[in-house]
Amino acid sequence: MPYLAFINQEGINMILACRTTALIIIFAFAISLSTAAAPVPENVNAQDIDHSIKPGDDFYRYANGTWLKTVAVPEGQSSFDTRAVLTGKTSQRVRDLIQAAALSKSASGSTTQKVGDYYASFMDEAAIEAKGLTPLAAEMAMISAIKDKASLSAYLGGTLNTEVDGLTGNADHIFGVWVNQSFTSSEHYVFHLLQGGLGMPDRDSYLDPSPKMAGLRAQYQAHIAAILKLAGVPDSDTKAARILSLEIQMAQAHAPDSDAADVFKQNNPWKRADFNIKAPGMDWDTYFKSAGVAEQSEFIVWQPSAVTGTSALVGNESIDLWKDYLKFHLIEHYASVLPKAVAAEDFAFYGTILAGAQQMPDRSKDAIAATNAALGQAVGQLYTQRYFPPEAKARAQAMVADLITAYRTRISNLTWMSPPTKEKALVKLAALRIGLGYPDIWINYSTLDIVRGDAFGNMRRAEAFNRQYNLAKLNRPADPGEWRIDPQIVGAIIVFTPNTETFSAGLLQPPFFDFQGDAASNYGSAGAGIAHEISHSFDELGNIYDAHGRLGLWWTADDLANYRAAAAKLATQFDAYCPLAGLCLNGKQVLSENIADLAGLLTAHDAYVLSLKGRTDVVIGGLSGEQRFFLAFSQRWRKLQNEAALRRQVATDHHAPGEYRSDTVRNVEAWYKAYDITPNDKLFLKPEDRVAIW
Numbered sequence: 001m002p003y004l005a006f007i008n009q010e011g012i013n014m015i016l017a018c019r020t021t022a023l024i025i026i027f028a029f030a031i032s033l034s035t036a037a038a039p040v041p042e043n044v045n046a047q048d049i050d051h052s053i054k055p056g057d058d059f060y061r062y063a064n065g066t067w068l069k070t071v072a073v074p075e076g077q078s079s080f081d082t083r084a085v086l087t088g089k090t091s092q093r094v095r096d097l098i099q100a101a102a103l104s105k106s107a108s109g110s111t112t113q114k115v116g117d118y119y120a121s122f123m124d125e126a127a128i129e130a131k132g133l134t135p136l137a138a139e140m141a142m143i144s145a146i147k148d149k150a151s152l153s154a155y156l157g158g159t160l161n162t163e164v165d166g167l168t169g170n171a172d173h174i175f176g177v178w179v180n181q182s183f184t185s186s187e188h189y190v191f192h193l194l195q196g197g198l199g200m201p202d203r204d205s206y207l208d209p210s211p212k213m214a215g216l217r218a219q220y221q222a223h224i225a226a227i228l229k230l231a232g233v234p235d236s237d238t239k240a241a242r243i244l245s246l247e248i249q250m251a252q253a254h255a256p257d258s259d260a261a262d263v264f265k266q267n268n269p270w271k272r273a274d275f276n277i278k279a280p281g282m283d284w285d286t287y288f289k290s291a292g293v294a295e296q297s298e299f300i301v302w303q304p305s306a307v308t309g310t311s312a313l314v315g316n317e318s319i320d321l322w323k324d325y326l327k328f329h330l331i332e333h334y335a336s337v338l339p340k341a342v343a344a345e346d347f348a349f350y351g352t353i354l355a356g357a358q359q360m361p362d363r364s365k366d367a368i369a370a371t372n373a374a375l376g377q378a379v380g381q382l383y384t385q386r387y388f389p390p391e392a393k394a395r396a397q398a399m400v401a402d403l404i405t406a407y408r409t410r411i412s413n414l415t416w417m418s419p420p421t422k423e424k425a426l427v428k429l430a431a432l433r434i435g436l437g438y439p440d441i442w443i444n445y446s447t448l449d450i451v452r453g454d455a456f457g458n459m460r461r462a463e464a465f466n467r468q469y470n471l472a473k474l475n476r477p478a479d480p481g482e483w484r485i486d487p488q489i490v491g492a493i494i495v496f497t498p499n500t501e502t503f504s505a506g507l508l509q510p511p512f513f514d515f516q517g518d519a520a521s522n523y524g525s526a527g528a529g530i531a532h533e534i535s536h537s538f539d540e541l542g543n544i545y546d547a548h549g550r551l552g553l554w555w556t557a558d559d560l561a562n563y564r565a566a567a568a569k570l571a572t573q574f575d576a577y578c579p580l581a582g583l584c585l586n587g588k589q590v591l592s593e594n595i596a597d598l599a600g601l602l603t604a605h606d607a608y609v610l611s612l613k614g615r616t617d618v619v620i621g622g623l624s625g626e627q628r629f630f631l632a633f634s635q636r637w638r639k640l641q642n643e644a645a646l647r648r649q650v651a652t653d654h655h656a657p658g659e660y661r662s663d664t665v666r667n668v669e670a671w672y673k674a675y676d677i678t679p680n681d682k683l684f685l686k687p688e689d690r691v692a693i694w
């Protein structure tokens with residue numbers, strides 16, 4: 001089960017089978033009740049309507065027909081949608097802000113100075129070239145000085161990084177730490193230890209016997225040799241072969257990807273003493289002391305086999321082999337801030353061979369990404385100061401408050417859920433923390449020095465700062481309101497442990513949400529999206545996590561049986577949709593997401609009505625508020641994709657193609673009223689065939 005989910009706003013991309021991700025959009029805002037003719041707000045896209053199509057015959061093409069006829073899938077892409085537009089627009093804004101910071105003469109120590117100097121230093125290739133590999137010298141010497149298991153363990157402890165979270169399948173060093181509450185107690189942060197250390201993407205890259213993957217491994221080995229040669233390491237070919245064989249052994253100990261979907265396999269509480277017993281090899285006292293967590297007593301070990309296997313390799317493999325492995329990965333880790341020859345070799349393998357890219361991207365693209373990675377919330381502050389003011393946050397919060405009120409009523413009125421389970425659901429709803437736009441308290445970067453001209457040092461210091469920031473949480477009570485996604489990302493994150501969902505400022509922008517725009521459209525677009533994600537906290541994804549994110553099924557067997565019975569008709573409804581001749585949807589495959597879409601739409605509509613407080617909404621662009629609500633809902637799903645992408649989606653995705661997600665409106669009484677839908681319309685469903693689960 002996913003305990004951490006990430007969904008894009010279209011809800012189409014799932015990162016991994018059960019690491020569902022959800023992204024959503026929302027916005028609430030005050031409705032103007034003025035009757036004077038007002039300009040059409042940015043989030044009412046009436047111009048995209050195709051008036052030649054009756055809304056009751058094909059609502060998706062009525063709402064989006066003109067748009068669909070005027071856009072095209074960009075060259076080299078398989079699809080095009082609103083999210084792609086927003087990602088492009090937001091990336092450009094972030095780029096402009098960072099580059100402006102780099103040109104400004106800001107006060108030393110200010111947010112702008114840190115962001116600007118980080119970027120400018122990364123871009124200063126002449127300075128990087130002039131230093132050669134000397135920035136690595138001190139750490140290379142540390143590796144060279146490793147002489148026994150204790151000094152090896154001490155070095156490895158120093159590499160324990162925090163650049164992981166619950167979605168990380170392979171940390172950049174042999175282990176990664178994620179500081180989060182445990183799966184069974186919500187009071188404190190605990191130390192989640194995750195597998196890592198592989199230079200190729202995952203376990204299968206090392207173990208898949210197919211000729212294609214064997215060829216890839218040969219290319220990886222050549223890459224290792226090339227990097228070692230650049231660093232002046234003798235016998236690089238022989239050493240590369242041995243390093244690859246060490247990583248193959250590590251991969252054999254890694255948990256398969258399928259386990260990543262199962263939280264019960266990840267929830268392995270270990271005490272400090274367990275490491276010596278269950279995973280002999282590493283000098284664990286030295287390791288944890290060197291990592292700066294000597295006092296840590298409780299751990300959640302996500303992949304015990306990887307900890308046991310890697311530790312055994314520390315105990316059994318030659319010290320010299322480990323030193324070669326560490327030198328290679330040290331260079332690899334810092335390749336982006338080392339001379340061109342290293343960066344070019346790195347791109348030849350990771351960019352061209354693994355990712356299929358032909359040309360090294362403009363360095364500025366990497367510099368923007370690196371600045372975001374190092375100073376995520378600092379860039380987020382610059383972004384929100386410009387694009388997401390406190391009024392935007394307040395209006396999003398007002399909309400979410402309406403959504404929660406609507407959910408409270410819906411849960412209370414459910415007929416399939418037993419009264420004791422409803423009590424638990426209501427407690428969970430009350431405890432749900434929803435972050436909108438940007439954090440209430442920003443990370444304070446004042447102790448992080450960013451020095452112009454020192455790209456390598458900046459990266460080192462930022463890593464140390466972020467690691468310290470995360471490890472410091474171990475000493476504090478868990479904060480369920482912790483902010484978890486950079487505001488400038490077009491996205492959202494759902495975490496079941498703790499019980500929290502976060503929607504970024506990058507996502508909360510027109511047409512999804514317009515804090516100065518039309519409320520009806522906000523509720524129909526972002527509102528329905530956020531409500532979709534909220535429903536996951538209560539459905540078959542969230543029903544094993546309680547109000548505080550602790551594991552424990554809170555539905556009864558009867559609840560589950562009744563829920564599935566209520567949902568059966570919706571699966572049948574989607575079975576009947578066939579985008580191409582001979583290609584029809586599998587209603588069961590897309591059922592859980594369709595249930596969430598329906599819950600989101602119904603709840604958002606309730607919330608919209610609540611927001612009106614009994615008044616009648618204004619007419620904008622010839623459309624009533626009710627019409628704009630459903631129009632925005634349908635427009636949220638618009639997407640162009642080529643046939644191969646469509647076939648892939650139908651075959652594998654848990655989300656139906658957008659056209660059919662838009663058709664969710666067929667189950668909603670208010671849609672029939674808003675557009676005067678009659679039994680003569682093709683999308684008409686008899687009242688007894690309409691479904692409502694939540």
Ligand SMILES: [Zn+2]
Binds near residue numbers: 532533
């Ligand atoms: Zn979903």
